[in-house]
Amino acid sequence: MKLGKTGKRGIILLAVLVVVVFIARGFTSKPKAAVAEQKYIPVQVEVASKKTLVNTATLSGKISSDTDVSVIPKVSGKVLSVAVKVGDSVSKGAVLFSLDPSDIQKQVDNANATLQLANASYQKSKEQWDTGKASLERTKAVAADKIANAQKDLANTKALYEAGAVAKVQLDQAEVGLKELESTYANQIEQLEIQASDSTLQLAQAQLNQAKVGYNQALDALNNAEVTAPVDGVVSQVNVTVGNMASTAQAGVSLTDISNVYSTLSVAENIVNHLAKDKPVKVTVASVSEKSFSGKIDNISPSADPKTQLYPIKISMQNPDGLIKPGMFAKAELTTEEKPDVLAVKSEAVVLKNGKTIVYLVQGDKAVPKEVATGLDTGVEIEILKGLNINDKVIVKGQTLVDEGSTVKIVGGEAS
Numbered sequence: 456m457k458l459g460k461t462g463k464r465g466i467i468l469l470a471v472l473v474v475v476v477f478i479a480r481g482f483t484s485k486p487k488a489a490v491a492e493q494k495y496i497p498v499q500v501e502v503a504s505k506k507t508l509v510n511t512a513t514l515s516g517k518i519s520s521d522t523d524v525s526v527i528p529k530v531s532g533k534v535l536s537v538a539v540k541v542g543d544s545v546s547k548g549a550v551l552f553s554l555d556p557s558d559i560q561k562q563v564d565n566a567n568a569t570l571q572l573a574n575a576s577y578q579k580s581k582e583q584w585d586t587g588k589a590s591l592e593r594t595k596a597v598a599a600d601k602i603a604n605a606q607k608d609l610a611n612t613k614a615l616y617e618a619g620a621v622a623k624v625q626l627d628q629a630e631v632g633l634k635e636l637e638s639t640y641a642n643q644i645e646q647l648e649i650q651a652s653d654s655t656l657q658l659a660q661a662q663l664n665q666a667k668v669g670y671n672q673a674l675d676a677l678n679n680a681e682v683t684a685p686v687d688g689v690v691s692q693v694n695v696t697v698g699n700m701a702s703t704a705q706a707g708v709s710l711t712d713i714s715n716v717y718s719t720l721s722v723a724e725n726i727v728n729h730l731a732k733d734k735p736v737k738v739t740v741a742s743v744s745e746k747s748f749s750g751k752i753d754n755i756s757p758s759a760d761p762k763t764q765l766y767p768i769k770i771s772m773q774n775p776d777g778l779i780k781p782g783m784f785a786k787a788e789l790t791t792e793e794k795p796d797v798l799a800v801k802s803e804a805v806v807l808k809n810g811k812t813i814v815y816l817v818q819g820d821k822a823v824p825k826e827v828a829t830g831l832d833t834g835v836e837i838e839i840l841k842g843l844n845i846n847d848k849v850i851v852k853g854q855t856l857v858d859e860g861s862t863v864k865i866v867g868g869e870a871s
Contacts, residue, residue, distance in 0.1 A: 495862045495864040496856050496862065497853060497863070497866040498817065498853035498857065498863045498865060498866065499850070499853065499865070499868035500817055500851060500869060501804065501848075501868055501869050502848060502849070502869045503799075503844065503846065503848075504846070505797065505798055505845065506798075506799040507793070507795040507797075508792075508793070508794045508797060508799055508831050508836055510790070510791045510793070511788050511789060511790055511791060512722070513786055513787070513789070514787055515786050516719055516787065517782065517783070518716050518717070518780065518781055518782060518784070519717055520712060520716055521712060521716055521717055522688070523691070523710070523711055524688060524710040524711075524712070525706035526551060526706055526708045527703060527704075527705070527707065528676075528682050528701045528707055529672075529703065530559055531700060531701060532554035532555055532558045532700070532701055533554065533555040533700055534552055534554060534695045534696060534698065534701050534707075535552075535553045535556075535680075535697065536552060537551075537693065537696065538550045538551060538553075539551050539693065541692065543689070543690045544687075544777070545684045545710065546687050547684055547685065547686050548683050549683060550681045550682070551682050551683060551684055551690075551708045552707055555680075556677060556680045559680055562673045563676075563677050565673075566666070566672070566673040567673075569670070570670045572666075573659075573662045577659040577662070579659075580658075580659035581656060581659070583655075584655065584656045587647055587648075587649075590647050591644065591647035591648060594644055594647055595644060598640030598643070601636060602640065605629075605633040606633060609632075609633050612625055612626050612629040613626055682707060682708070684708075685710075686710060686712055688713070689711050689713055689777070690709070691710065691711040694707055695707040713774055713777050713779070713781065715771060715773060715774060716771070716772055716779050717753060717771040718750075718770045718772075718785050718787060719767055719768070720768050722766050722768055723766075724759070724764075724766070726791055727755065727768075730755055730768065730791070731755075732754060732755060733751050734790065735749065735750070736750040736751060736752060736770050736788065737750070738770060739785065739786045739787075739788070740779055740783050740785045741784070742783050747788070748772050748773075748774075749773070750770045751771060751772075752768055752769070752789075753771040754768070754769045756768065792831055794830070794831050794838060797830070797831070797838045797839075798838070798843060798845065799836045799837060800837065800839060800843070800851070801835065801836055801837070801849075801851045802832055802835060802837040803851060803854075804837075804849050805829060806854055806855060808824075811826050812829060814843065814849050814854070815849070815850040815854050816847050816849060817863055817865060820862055820863060821862060822859065822860065822861040822862075825843060825847075827839050827840075850863070852867065852868070
């Protein structure tokens with residue numbers, strides 16, 4: 456059958472209408488699917504478990520040497536040679552510089568001459584003391600004997616006088632004779648006691664001892680014309696040059712012992728009581744390595760600095776390879792609080808709602824709020840004191856979107 460133009464147009468319109476109907480049905484069905492997909496809230500969860508929580512504080516400080524030694528010669532002298540330069544590592548006993556021994560020998564000779572004079576003076580004083588002591592003893596013995604005889608003569612003369620056998624003048628002469636004899640020997644004994652005085656000998660002995668000390672010091676200086684390192688270390692300063700004088704008033708060489716270094720930090724009052732002597736510390740010196748070095752708290756000041764109101768602490772560390780240099784900057788990570796084996800979750804899981812601290816658990820496909828009590832918060836994880844049990848599924852992402860009874864779907868986290 457042959458269609459006319461009108462029939463053809465009708466068929467075309469009918470086909471277009473069918474296509475439009477199918478398209479319309481397709482558009483109207485999509486919102487229904489979209490509504491079905493929005494019936495749950497996607498969340499991420501974490502299983503509540505026991506953890507060790509640690510709070511830390513990171514502070515910056517400057518590295519210093521634990522030992523700085525100034526090496527001073529024992530005697531002034533002309534520098535004969537210098538064996539080190541700045542930066543050299545030296546061992547204890549190593550020669551740093553040498554002094555001209557001829558100059559020191561003159562001092563030894565002078566000290567020896569002084570010693571000989573002091574010894575001669577002492578020997579003379581000793582002889583005089585010995586002689587004086589002997590003379591004193593002899594004089595005392597003679598005086599005692601003669602005075603005793605004179606006293607007997609006086610007693611006899613007095614008896615004769617009383618009996619009328621001698622004249623008064625003889626009695627007077629006997630009395631005067633005894634007094635003169637006593638006075639004469641008293642003066643002699645006094646002079647001999649001065650001569651035999653211990654103080655005179657002691658003075659001579661003291662002068663001799665002083666001279667011996669001076670001579671021994673000069674000998675020590677001569678024996679130490681080579682100035683050596685008293686400790687292991689690195690040469691930080693060299694203040695002597697060949698031909699110039701080295702003085703006992705100035706360090707010839709300065710050494711720094713960098714096998715042990717330290718940093719002094721200042722902490723606030725809310726931290727200081729959480730620290731303790733010998734507590735380990737992680738120290739990072741960026742100019743040396745990204746890895747941390749092991750240190751420890753060497754001491755804690757019991758009082759605050761009056762200017763800063765902060766408490767100085769000293770962090771010491773081993774530096775066997777000498778990589779850490781005085782003057783470098785360091786960061787120290789101090790453990791201020793630590794709680795092992797506590798129930799904890801991520802800090803972000805805890806929300807404040809209606810004045811209560813809560814977390815949301817996933818039970819089945821529902822969000823269930825649980826009021827909790829919290830403890831230590833590290834900023835990443837938080838201690839749960841009560842309200843949760845081990846293995847509870849706690850929402851850590853999406854917790855702000857849910858409410859009690861919300862339908863949820865776990866799309867990430869430990870239990871996904």
